[in-house]
Amino acid sequence: MTDSTTTYTGPERVFSGVQPTGALHLGNYLGALKKFALLQHDMECIYCIVDLHAITVFQDPKTLADQTRHIAAAYLASGVDPAKALVYNQSAVRAHTELAWYFNCVARTGWVNRMTQFKDKVGKNAEKASVGLYTYPVLQAADILAFKATHVPVGEDQKQHLELSRDIAQKFNNDFGVPNFFPHPKPLIDGPGAKVMSLRDGTKKMSKSDPSDASRINLTDDADAIAKKIRKAKTDTGDVPATMKELEGRPDIANLVGIYAALANISEKDVLAQHAGSQFGPFKAALADVAVEAMAPITDLMSRYLADPDELDRILSKAGDKAAEIADPIVADVRKIIGFRGA
Structure with missing residues (x-):
């Protein structure tokens, strides 16, 4: 559906996110975090700890905040500079959830039904999965487009979701007669050395969910x-x-x-x-x-970062405020475009 001839003239901006579930490992560093640190020198970068995505499956409320800090510490320890890039937690910026609802009304069920990752995760237990797990690619689109991000670092398993983001952007622009309002975000594909496999089985990706x-x-x-x-x-x-x-x-x-x-x-x-x-x-x-x-x-x-949770919270809060300053006006424009009274 995506029209590659559409030209977006806004600023170039990178968006990516990591779930606060499990301990990050060498594969995450080489495949994502190292790249994030390099990108911050060339483009405006927004890096999110996607705690809203994490709760598509149950998370212990007693540990979720600490898990979020752990991911923040990993970003920073890997070279992401909070003076150059934003590192914040998703739930601190309400634009994510508000735009996700609007996009739920733009996206088509057939598009979401084609998302293979949901089928891979739930197998035969689809009826027991949360609605959030089913629709989280739509939230992912909102994550990206709430900032009008133009580039997204992705692996092979996320390329389909990014294509959905592009389709949603295209349909919104077409439905409401606002050409080029949302960009069609482009993938930044993993480069050499980015795919790290398990030390116990070279045919499987290194994973934080591996029991070993x-x-x-x-x-x-x-x-x-x-x-x-x-x-x-x-x-x-x-x-x-x-x-x-x-x-x-x-x-x-x-x-x-x-x-x-x-x-x-x-x-x-x-x-x-x-x-x-x-x-x-x-x-x-x-x-x-x-x-x-x-x-x-x-x-x-x-x-050192994990030993100072107050400093991590300060960094996250400051970045969350800055992220909201970018996203809130974009979502306010969306409300006006849709035609809500008082928008």
């Missing part, structure tokens, strides 16, 4: 924990291959090579050139050294 803590490197893991997990990471038989061609079909060692390259800021070819023919023991030791060196500053900053 050994499957991931948490951003709060100390040097000993990081080294131990890498030593125990799954490999196959043989040694480190010499070429990328030889790496094909070997997901476990390919994962470790990819992690090495991303953390050392070199190519996978360079990693293979340095370690071709090496046994896995020495290679893992070298990878552990690289990982500890790269992650230690992040772990240290995480610990």
Whole structure:
């Protein structure tokens, strides 16, 4: 449905969000947080802790606030500067929920029915899932368009949701005769080194929901924990291959090579050139050294931020106020466009 010829002339703006559920890990850092820190130097960036999305499944009220602070600490420890980018929690800005309702009335049920991620999550238990889980791609569209964001960092699993955001923007603009009011946000696709797999199974993504803590490197893991997990990471038989061609079909060692390259800021070819023919023991030791060196500053900053929840709350509140200053006038314009009395 999206019309690629539509031209939006507003400012370029990045929006992205992370749910406050579970501990963030190396995959989150390389796939998202590191990129977020780089983007802030080139574009206006708004980074949200999407606590409204989190409650599509039950969250313990006693821990939700701390989980939110944990994600904020991860953003900041990964290099996101609150003086350059906004880091706030979604529920602090009412524009998200208000615009989501308007978009619920714009989006078509057929569009939402096509969202494969809902089907993947609920399986045969769709009737027991919350309505929020079903409609959360519409809230996601509101998250993005409440700020008229033009670019969204996404992985493969979120590209369909971003396309829905584009369709909603297009239909709103068409329905109400306001060409180019909402932009059609563009994806910023994950780059090299962004896809990190489980240390226990190189065919599965590293996940904070994996029951095995050994499957991931948490951003709060100390040097000993990081080294131990890498030593125990799954490999196959043989040694480190010499070429990328030889790496094909070997997901476990390919994962470790990819992690090495991303953390050392070199190519996978360079990693293979340095370690071709090496046994896995020495290679893992070298990878552990690289990982500890790269992650230690992040772990240290995480610990310092988490030890000062009042400072995290101050940063979140200040950014939430600034986010509302951007989103509230946009949603006020939406009310006028729709035709609400007194808008």
